[in-house]
Amino acid sequence: MPELPEVETVVRRLRPLVVGKQILEVEKRHPKPWHGTVDVVGAVITGVKRRAKVIIIELDSGFSILVHLKMTGQLIYADAVTRAGGGHPTADWIHELPGKHTRVWLKLSDEASLFFNDQRLFGWMRVMANDDIAAEFVGIAPDVIDDVVDAEYLYSRLQKTGVPIKMALLNPEIVAGLGNIYVCDALHLAKINPRLPASDLSLSEVERTLAASKEVLNKGIKLGGTTFDGKYVDVSGFAGGYQNEVRVYGQNGLPCIVCGTPIDKFQLAGRGTYWCPVCQK
DNA sequence: TTAACTGTTGATAC
DNA sequence: AGTATCAACAGTTA
Numbered sequence: 001m002p003e004l005p006e007v008e009t010v011v012r013r014l015r016p017l018v019v020g021k022q023i024l025e026v027e028k029r030h031p032k033p034w035h036g037t038v039d040v041v042g043a044v045i046t047g048v049k050r051r052a053k054v055i056i057i058e059l060d061s062g063f064s065i066l067v068h069l070k071m072t073g074q075l076i077y078a079d080a081v082t083r084a085g086g087g088h089p090t091a092d093w094i095h096e097l098p099g100k101h102t103r104v105w106l107k108l109s110d111e112a113s114l115f116f117n118d119q120r121l122f123g124w125m126r127v128m129a130n131d132d133i134a135a136e137f138v139g140i141a142p143d144v145i146d147d148v149v150d151a152e153y154l155y156s157r158l159q160k161t162g163v164p165i166k167m168a169l170l171n172p173e174i175v176a177g178l179g180n181i182y183v184c185d186a187l188h189l190a191k192i193n194p195r196l197p198a199s200d201l202s203l204s205e206v207e208r209t210l211a212a213s214k215e216v217l218n219k220g221i222k223l224g225g226t227t228f229d230g231k232y233v234d235v236s237g238f239a240g241g242y243q244n245e246v247r248v249y250g251q252n253g254l255p256c257i258v259c260g261t262p263i264d265k266f267q268l269a270g271r272g273t274y275w276c277p278v279c280q281k
Numbered sequence: 282t283t284a285a286c287t288g289t290t291g292a293t294a295c
Numbered sequence: 296a297g298t299a300t301c302a303a304c305a306g307t308t309a
Contacts, residue, residue, distance in 0.1 A: 003287060032304095053288075070288050072306080101306090120305045122288070163298070172289085179287050225287095229308085232287070249287090270300075272285080285309085292302080 002069045003179030005220025006232045013235045015048040017077045027105040036127035052176035066126045073123030077235045080111035093230035094237025144177045151207040158198040166194035184274045185247040186213040193280045248274040
């Protein structure tokens with residue numbers, strides 16, 4: 001999926017496009033992704049925000065639509081002009097709306113539309129009362145890029161587990177926002193071995209790891225996310241830029257940007273893991 | 282034909 | 296209880 005930078009990019013670009021628009025119709029083109037029975041027709045969108053990897057579309061009715069893109073979800077916005085052309089003619093990937101993988105079509109005022117596309121059907125849209133949202137995130141740690149996540153916080157959490165540091169950083173009960181791409185890059189930047197047991201990291205190693213994690217996520221946000229094969233695109237169908245700046249993810253066999261050693265790939269807890277065997281001893 | 286995939290949860294076994 | 300490994304979700308592509 002979309003990791004934190006991709007979700008944040010969607011939120012930032014969606015907000016000015018849909019705030020103030022009214023939901024006129026919800027067309028469910030596949031029954032699976034839409035959770036909840038609350039009717040949102042007639043509600044006006046008042047805000048768009050993010051928590052962990054969840055998009056929260058706030059309504060004036062006391063409810064919100066939570067959206068999780070999981071692996072292949074997309075939120076695509078189209079106005080009357082775009083729709084008239086069938087899609088985004090100049091975009092990198094989205095040229096047909098609704099498309100083959102459009103699962104939910106929100107028809108908005110001003111002839112605008114918001115499409116939820118999801119090839120693999122893991123994602124969801126969940127209508128919840130605002131009072132119930134906090135319960136949805138019970139047990140989910142703060143975002144890695146949140147100021148409350150400092151080295152002392154992370155060190156104390158990592159001391160409690162012996163799982164490999166990479167898996168600990170991917171665990172949203174420890175910190176939220178990292179996914180497989182950015183965690184591989186963060187550990188390379190921090191020069192930490194992905195297999196190192198979390199509780200073996202010293203405080204200074206945790207400081208390095210956290211600083212690197214914040215740095216790669218913020219760089220991902222700045223570049224508008226990472227796009228491989230068009231699975232993630234922004235709200236207008238455009239690719240991100242981080243894939244051109246990636247440090248190790250998907251780079252197996254290519255020289256390490258620091259020392260030139262070929263990047264290695266192995267499986268860790270079933271996830272492809274990319275690292276430099278020299279820099280990340 | 283098989284394996285892999287940017288996420289997450291749950292089952293199972295040690 | 297903590298940890299490791301699969302499986303599940305489902306579609307597409309190498």
